[in-house]
Amino acid sequence: MTKKQPVLELKGVGRTFGGLVAVNSVDLEVAAGSITSIIGPNGAGKTTLFNVISGIYAPTKGNITLSGALLATPDHKTEREAFLWGAFAIAGIVIGAIAGLAIDAPAGLAGVGAIVSSGAILLAAVSRPAWYVRVCARLGIQRSARPNDVVFLGIARTFQNIRLFKEMSALENVMVGTHARTDVGLFDALLDTRRFRRTEKESESQALTLLQAVGLEDQANVAAKNLAYGDQRRLEVARALASTPKLLLLDEPAAGMNPAETAQMIELIKSIRDKFGVTVLLIEHDMRVVMGISEKIAVLDHGEKIAEGTPAEIRSNPRVIEAYLGRGAASGA
Numbered sequence: 001m002t003k004k005q006p007v008l009e010l011k012g013v014g015r016t017f018g019g020l021v022a023v024n025s026v027d028l029e030v031a032a033g034s035i036t037s038i039i040g041p042n043g044a045g046k047t048t049l050f051n052v053i054s055g056i057y058a059p060t061k062g063n064i065t066l067s068g069a070l071l072a073t074p075d076h077k078t079e080r081e082a083f084l085w086g087a088f089a090i091a092g093i094v095i096g097a098i099a100g101l102a103i104d105a106p107a108g109l110a111g112v113g114a115i116v117s118s119g120a121i122l123l124a125a126v127s128r129p130a131w132y133v134r135v136c137a138r139l140g141i142q143r144s145a146r147p148n149d150v151v152f153l154g155i156a157r158t159f160q161n162i163r164l165f166k167e168m169s170a171l172e173n174v175m176v177g178t179h180a181r182t183d184v185g186l187f188d189a190l191l192d193t194r195r196f197r198r199t200e201k202e203s204e205s206q207a208l209t210l211l212q213a214v215g216l217e218d219q220a221n222v223a224a225k226n227l228a229y230g231d232q233r234r235l236e237v238a239r240a241l242a243s244t245p246k247l248l249l250l251d252e253p254a255a256g257m258n259p260a261e262t263a264q265m266i267e268l269i270k271s272i273r274d275k276f277g278v279t280v281l282l283i284e285h286d287m288r289v290v291m292g293i294s295e296k297i298a299v300l301d302h303g304e305k306i307a308e309g310t311p312a313e314i315r316s317n318p319r320v321i322e323a324y325l326g327r328g329a330a331s332g333a
Contacts, residue, residue: 005067010028036279036281038281040301174206230265247280
C-alpha cells in the first residue's frame with residue numbers, strides 16, 4: 001500500500017541564534033486531516049520551531065516541505081543571485097536610457113530616467129514576487145518562503161499572545177484574514193471600484209460564516225478588545241481560518257483559559273478540523289488538551305525531539321517523564 005504524502009514534513013530542521021541551538025535536527029511528519037501536538041518543557045524550542053515553519057525565521061539547517069513542495073531551506077546568498085541582481089540593475093539602466101532616447105530627452109534627464117528605472121526594477125524584486133521566485137528556481141536559487149508567502153501557500157497560525165486588532169470589530173478582524181485570498185489591489189480600494197465592493201461583500205459573508213463556526217456570530221460588531229478572553233482566542237482561530245489554510249498552527253490555544261473554556265476550545269478544534277478539512281498542528285502546555293485531542297504527539301526537549309507517538313505511548317515514555325519531572329522520576333526514584 002502506497003504511503004500518503006504528509007501535509008507537512010520536516011527533515012533535520014535546526015535553528016541557531018549565534019551559539020545558541022534553539023532547534024536541533026528535528027524530523028516530523030504531519031498527516032493530512034490529523035491533529036498533532038508538539039509539547040515539551042519551557043525553553044524546549046516549540047515556538048521557535050513554529051516560527052521556522054511559518055516563515056518568521058529561516059532554518060539554519062534542514063528542509064521543510066508543504067504537500068511535497070519546498071517551504072523552507074537555509075538561505076544562502078549565492079553568487080548566482082548576486083549576478084541576477086546585477087542583471088536587473090543593468091536591464092533597468094538600458095530600459096531607462098532607451099526610453100530617454102525615444103523621447104529625445106537631454107542626456108542628464110535620460111541618465112536620471114535610467115537610474116530611476118533600474119531602482120524600480122530592483123525595488124520590485126525586493127518583494128520577491130512570483131516571477132522573481134520562478135527566475136530564482138530556474139537558476140537553482142532556493143530561498144525560504146516569507147510569512148506572506150507561507151499564508152498564500154496554505155499555512156495560517158495563531159500566537160501564544162493574542163494579536164488581534166483591538167479597536168476593530170470581530171467581523172472586521174476576520175475580514176482582514178480573508179484579504180489574503182482576494183485579487184483586488186490598492187487602486188481598487190482607492191477608487192472604490194465595483195470589483196472592490198463585490199469582493200468586500202463576499203469577504204463579509206465569509207467572515208460571518210466563520211464567526212458562526214466559532215460561536216461568535218452574535219458578537220460580530222463588538223470591538224475585539226471588549227470580548228471575553230476565551231472569545232478573543234476563538235476570534236483568532238476564525239481569523240486564521242479566513243485565509244483558507246490547509247495547515248493551521250495553533251500556539252497554546254487554551255493558554256489562560258478556565259476549565260469550561262478549555263473544554264469548549266477542545267471541541268472547537270475538533271469541529272473545525274472536521275468541518276473545514278484543515279490539518280491542525282498545535283503547541284500546548286495543558287496536558288488535558290493534548291491528551292484529549294491529539295492523534296500524534298511529538299516531544300521536544302532542549303531543541304531536540306526526544307519522543308513521538310500516540311497519547312498513550314507518550315504518557316508512559318520514560319524520557320518524556322524525565323524531561324517534565326526530572327531525572328529519576330521515570331523509575332519512581
